[in-house]
Amino acid sequence: xxxxxxxxxxxxxxxxxxxxxxxxxxxxxxxxxxxxxxxxxxxxxxxxxxxxxxxxxxxxxxxxxxxxxxxxxxxxxxxxxxxxxxxxxxxxxxxxxxxxxxxxxxxxxxxxxxxxxxxxxxxxxxxxxxxxxxxxxxxxxxxxxxxxxxxxxxxxxxxxxxxxxxxxxxxxxxxxxxxxxxxxxxxxxxxxxxxxxxxxxxxxxxxxxxxxxxxxxxxxxxxxxxxxxxxxxxxxxxxxxxxxxxxxxxxxxxxxxxxxxxxxxxxxxxxxxxxxxxxxxxxxxxxxxxxxxxxxxxxxxxxxxxxxxxxxxxxxxxxxxxxxxxxxxxxxxxxxxxxxxxxxxxxxxxxxxxxxxxxxxxxxxxxxxxxxxxxxxxxxxxxxxxxxxxxxxxxxxxxxxxxx
Amino acid sequence: xxxxxxxxxxxxxxxxxxxxxxxxxxxxxxxxxxxxxxxxxxxxxxxxxxxxxxxxxxxxxxxxxxxxxxxxxxxxxxxxxxxxxxxxxxxxxxxxxxxxxxxxxxxxxxxxxxxxxxxxxxxxxxxxxxxxxxxxxxxxxxxxxxxxxxxxxxxxxxxxxxxxxxxxxxxxxxxxxxxxxxxxxxxxxxxxxxxxxxxxxxxxxxxxxxxxxxxxxxxxxxxxxxxxxxxxxxxxxxxxxxxxxxxxxxxxxxxxxxxxxxxxxxxxxxxxxxxxxxxxxxxxxxxxxxxxxxxxxxxxxxxxxxxxxxxxxxxxxxxxxxxxxxxxxxxxxxxxxxxxxxxxxxxxxxxxxxxxxxxxxxxxxxxxxxxxxxxxxxxxxxxxxxxxxxxxxxxxxxxxxxxxxxxxxxxxxxxxxxxxxxxxxxxxxxxxxxxxxxxxxxxx
Numbered sequence: 102x103x104x105x106x107x108x109x110x111x112x113x114x115x116x117x118x119x120x121x122x123x124x125x126x127x128x129x130x131x132x133x134x135x136x137x138x139x140x141x142x143x144x145x146x147x148x149x150x151x152x153x154x155x156x157x158x159x160x161x162x163x164x165x166x167x168x169x170x171x172x173x174x175x176x177x178x179x180x181x182x183x184x185x186x187x188x189x190x191x192x193x194x195x196x197x198x199x200x201x202x203x204x205x206x207x208x209x210x211x212x213x214x215x216x217x218x219x220x221x222x223x224x225x226x227x228x229x230x231x232x233x234x235x236x237x238x239x240x241x242x243x244x245x246x247x248x249x250x251x252x253x254x255x256x257x258x259x260x261x262x263x264x265x266x267x268x269x270x271x272x273x274x275x276x277x278x279x280x281x282x283x284x285x286x287x288x289x290x291x292x293x294x295x296x297x298x299x300x301x302x303x304x305x306x307x308x309x310x311x312x313x314x315x316x317x318x319x320x321x322x323x324x325x326x327x328x329x330x331x332x333x334x335x336x337x338x339x340x341x342x343x344x345x346x347x348x349x350x351x352x353x354x355x356x357x358x359x360x361x362x363x364x365x366x367x368x369x370x371x372x373x374x375x376x377x378x379x380x381x382x383x384x385x386x387x388x389x390x391x392x393x394x395x396x397x398x399x400x401x402x403x404x405x406x407x408x409x410x411x412x413x414x415x416x417x418x419x420x421x422x423x424x425x426x427x428x429x430x431x432x433x434x435x436x437x438x439x440x441x442x443x444x445x446x447x448x449x450x451x452x453x454x455x456x457x458x459x460x461x462x463x464x465x466x467x468x469x470x471x472x473x474x475x476x477x478x479x480x481x482x483x484x485x486x487x488x489x490x491x492x493x494x495x496x497x498x499x500x501x502x503x504x505x
Numbered sequence: 506x507x508x509x510x511x512x513x514x515x516x517x518x519x520x521x522x523x524x525x526x527x528x529x530x531x532x533x534x535x536x537x538x539x540x541x542x543x544x545x546x547x548x549x550x551x552x553x554x555x556x557x558x559x560x561x562x563x564x565x566x567x568x569x570x571x572x573x574x575x576x577x578x579x580x581x582x583x584x585x586x587x588x589x590x591x592x593x594x595x596x597x598x599x600x601x602x603x604x605x606x607x608x609x610x611x612x613x614x615x616x617x618x619x620x621x622x623x624x625x626x627x628x629x630x631x632x633x634x635x636x637x638x639x640x641x642x643x644x645x646x647x648x649x650x651x652x653x654x655x656x657x658x659x660x661x662x663x664x665x666x667x668x669x670x671x672x673x674x675x676x677x678x679x680x681x682x683x684x685x686x687x688x689x690x691x692x693x694x695x696x697x698x699x700x701x702x703x704x705x706x707x708x709x710x711x712x713x714x715x716x717x718x719x720x721x722x723x724x725x726x727x728x729x730x731x732x733x734x735x736x737x738x739x740x741x742x743x744x745x746x747x748x749x750x751x752x753x754x755x756x757x758x759x760x761x762x763x764x765x766x767x768x769x770x771x772x773x774x775x776x777x778x779x780x781x782x783x784x785x786x787x788x789x790x791x792x793x794x795x796x797x798x799x800x801x802x803x804x805x806x807x808x809x810x811x812x813x814x815x816x817x818x819x820x821x822x823x824x825x826x827x828x829x830x831x832x833x834x835x836x837x838x839x840x841x842x843x844x845x846x847x848x849x850x851x852x853x854x855x856x857x858x859x860x861x862x863x864x865x866x867x868x869x870x871x872x873x874x875x876x877x878x879x880x881x882x883x884x885x886x887x888x889x890x891x892x893x894x895x896x897x898x899x900x901x902x903x904x905x906x907x908x909x910x911x912x913x914x915x916x917x918x919x920x921x922x923x924x925x926x927x928x929x930x931x932x933x934x935x936x937x938x939x940x941x942x943x944x945x946x947x948x949x
């Protein structure tokens with residue numbers, strides 16, 4: 102993978118954002134991200150195939166048939182194959198895998214992959230309806246007004262009961278602090294302008310079930326975001342074609358894609374079992390263990406998901422994720438820096454783009470192009486992992502990367 | 506009749522007005538919430554929205570819809586529970602639409618007074634005209650067999666006078682909302698001499714269900730809210746007169762507005778507040794109060810003078826401010842009215858001289874950052890210490906304004922309008938959104 106590009110993650114928190122002012126539309130984000138990547142690979146003429154990932158433009162923007170926007174990005178893409186994929190918040194990961202499979206199938210040497218979502222077209226309370234589509238619609242009626250926060254609040258409640266509320270909430274607050282501190286180093290992050298002094302004190306605010314959910318507050322949640330990310334999935338032959346050195350690319354050394362039954366409730370509220378399966382399969386296919394990871398991008402749609410992700414990857418034992426986080430291991434100067442540009446809570450969560458954004462962040466970190474958010478990658482731990490999740494632990498994509 | 510039976514048929518008179526539309530909104534939501542309780546299934550709840558103009562009523566229905574939508578969005582968590590048995594309502598948007606429909610379905614807009622003849626409760630928010638109010642009460646009383654209870658929103662007329670003149674036999678209570686009723690937390694409740702005790706009980710329950718803060722006031726013209734506000738106006742205009750020695754009229758108005766806004770840490774200056782309420786309304790309230798109060802002359806030549814020149818203030822139907830003593834552009838003050846020239850003088854021309862006259866003032870935080878600040882008391886204490894220490898002209902004006910406001914508060918207690926100092930402070934804190942009550946220790 103090469104030539105990553107992220108637009109700004111737009112939404113509350115960004116200085117430019119005003120809910121009543123006109124903002125860029127879906128097509129603007131697609132164009133900006135697409136052109137950002139095309140420019141780095143020498144133009145549209147080198148592209149064999151295009152993939153666009155998007156979750157719910159059909160409702161957020163009343164727009165479908167998104168593959169039709171590729172020729173809008175660049176006329177040179179007219180006449181080339183293009184496809185749109187969807188897997189809720191795991192869409193971006195699926196888009197990457199679609200590109201990877203084309204390359205592996207040798208139907209393409211260069212695939213342009215874009216993920217996009219523009220969600221601030223509706224108020225959060227209606228956005229919750231739209232995002233609930235990531236779950237089974239037959240569960241919607243009995244679900245919470247804020248459906249997904251409700252689902253993960255239930256998980257947080259179960260986790261509190263099993264492993265203790267105070268420590269878990271402290272770990273949530275630390276997760277939030279790490280996310281914001283990382284986001285402050287990344288100019289495209291939604292929380293880039295956050296100036297709160299005591300982040301953990303802010304994040305420990307008691308949840309209020311009357312206006313939101315019982316066990317999570319707004320700081321425990323990812324952002325409502327508009328944004329797009331793009332990257333090129335390229336074979337070795339393709340790299341030669343576009344004239345980019347291997348060292349400026351990351352190699353995909355393992356991956357996994359796992360699906361669970363959307364009509365079933367989680368087997369275990371305090372664990373992300375599908376997430377675990379995907380992460381383990383990916384690490385196994387790369388022939389490495391979690392100890393070889395220098396960094397990871399995990400799907401922290403909620404802080405509780407972050408805690409359970411740490412356990413699911415195998416960085417900490419079951420019920421020990423909170424300790425792992427509170428000991429500072431996931432901070433940018435810790436044992437394994439996680440979500441180094443803020444993740445879904447700090448950078449933002451334009452749902453269909455998130456999986457691609459994770460890959461772009463890892464590409465930048467492993468090739469030394471992460472600017473102020475750059476962490477040190479040591480020869481002992483040269484690998485990186487991204488795990489992108491759709492729905493409540495349903496659609497999972499895990500990818501292992503290494504510098505080319 | 507129990508609480509719910511009383512509310513099965515309600516009327517709001519003056520429903521399209523500034524206060525009436527707010528009362529209509531709050532009442533329609535309360536009625537709809539009652540109608541949605543499982544035990545009230547099958548019962549009908551009717552709210553007659555009565556005003557003189559069909560056009561204004563159409564406007565108020567639009568206002569109602571937009572406001573109920575906001576309320577529904579805010580209480581979606583509770584609404585999902587209320588509609589949990591409605592299998593056809595699944596998404597938030599469907600539930601919110603249904604709730605807006607259910608609230609609006611309670612409301613029957615119309616221009617005919619006859620609609621009130623079946624009501625158990627009449628909210629009256631018409632013009633501050635005692636004769637008109639008495640005439641309407643009498644007509645309803647004569648034609649309504651249900652012995653309705655009258656809730657008047659008057660802010661100045663003694664309730665006992667209305668009771669006696671309309672022959673209501675105590676079926677009336679003062680239920681004074683603050684502007685805008687949907688936002689201001691306060692309701693001043695005023696019992697007339699003969700107000701029925703069950704009516705008072707009902708009023709308190711109703712206020713509680715509307716999540717309002719109740720302050721009882723005695724039945725003396727102006728009550729607590731206007732008792733303070735009107736005397737505050739008269740003090741402000743007297744200060745303008747004093748300043749005329751050194752400043753022009755527009756400069757003096759600008760200076761006193763600035764003192765009473767920024768330096769007293771209030772949400773708006775006194776002349777802006779007069780414009781907000783309406784110069785005509787203020788002048789009318791003064792005249793009503795004046796006719797009831799002995800040993801005190803409550804009238805303002807200044808207000809009457811600008812009124813004669815057609816300067817009225819008040820709001821446009823979209824809620825934006827009309828020009829009055831001050832000129833407004835996008836909510837900002839841009840000029841001051843000069844009665845001599847009959848035009849607005851731009852603020853830029855005025856402010857230099859005023860600031861020079863005020864001298865160097867102690868630094869002050871804006872009202873917005875003080876009003877809900879947990880360290881409010883400390884901030885105010887040290888600010889007023891600085892004001893007292895300062896030798897500037899502006900600081901002495903500020904201090905004497907605050908001291909006078911305190912004296913008005915104490916006067917309201919001494920003349921038995923308010924039961925105690927705390928009630929006076931609560932009215933100013935919750936009805937006028939002040940950051941501190943007038944009867945305080947800071948200014949001593």
